[in-house]
Amino acid sequence: MKAWIDRKIIGLITALCLVFIFQAGFALAGEELVDIKVLQSRKAYQPGKAYPLALALNIKRGVHINSLKPKDPDLVPTALKFSQVKGINLALPVFPEPVSHKPDFMEKPVLSYSGRVLVMTEVEFDPDLKPGEYLVRGNLFFQGCDDQMCFMPQARDFEVRLSVASLGEKSPLLHPEVFAK
Numbered sequence: 001m002k003a004w005i006d007r008k009i010i011g012l013i014t015a016l017c018l019v020f021i022f023q024a025g026f027a028l029a030g031e032e033l034v035d036i037k038v039l040q041s042r043k044a045y046q047p048g049k050a051y052p053l054a055l056a057l058n059i060k061r062g063v064h065i066n067s068l069k070p071k072d073p074d075l076v077p078t079a080l081k082f083s084q085v086k087g088i089n090l091a092l093p094v095f096p097e098p099v100s101h102k103p104d105f106m107e108k109p110v111l112s113y114s115g116r117v118l119v120m121t122e123v124e125f126d127p128d129l130k131p132g133e134y135l136v137r138g139n140l141f142f143q144g145c146d147d148q149m150c151f152m153p154q155a156r157d158f159e160v161r162l163s164v165a166s167l168g169e170k171s172p173l174l175h176p177e178v179f180a181k
Helices: 002-030
Strands: 034-040 050-059 064-066 079-084 088-090 100-101 110-113 115-124 134-142 154-164
Touching: 034 134, 034 154, 064 100, 064 154, 110 134
Parallel strands: none
Antiparallel strands: 034 050, 050 115, 064 110, 079 134, 088 115, 100 110, 134 154
């Protein structure tokens, strides 16, 4: 009888430990691992021209996200996509070079991003685009990891409203720390 009770207690303790371990992992995975801020180069844009646009990815401290092309086929690559809006063309996003990082649980270093990452792209407006405001949506797909484990892949949606000005209307440069050449 005592052995049966001991097994029950050990089983209960094991189950509780597993619950706490999984809750800790899911709690962090449920948090926003990456904050996305769109940085526009102008308040309003001229039709028929192209302008730079940036996305600031602020990755939670202690977390990294995989590069666009991880060396390990088991890791999920980061991907960034924009919706199509008639009259507005977005170039493929350009990520900075990833950094080699060796998490404790991996045998080999991985290529990843951490901290603040600036992703650059270019937005081109068709010459016949009417003045007004246009909504562009985007999606960042990534897998976040810390030095102990990788979390379930996540998708973060974002949007930006781009204002198209009348021909000849001037608009000042925004975020010169990013866009001034």
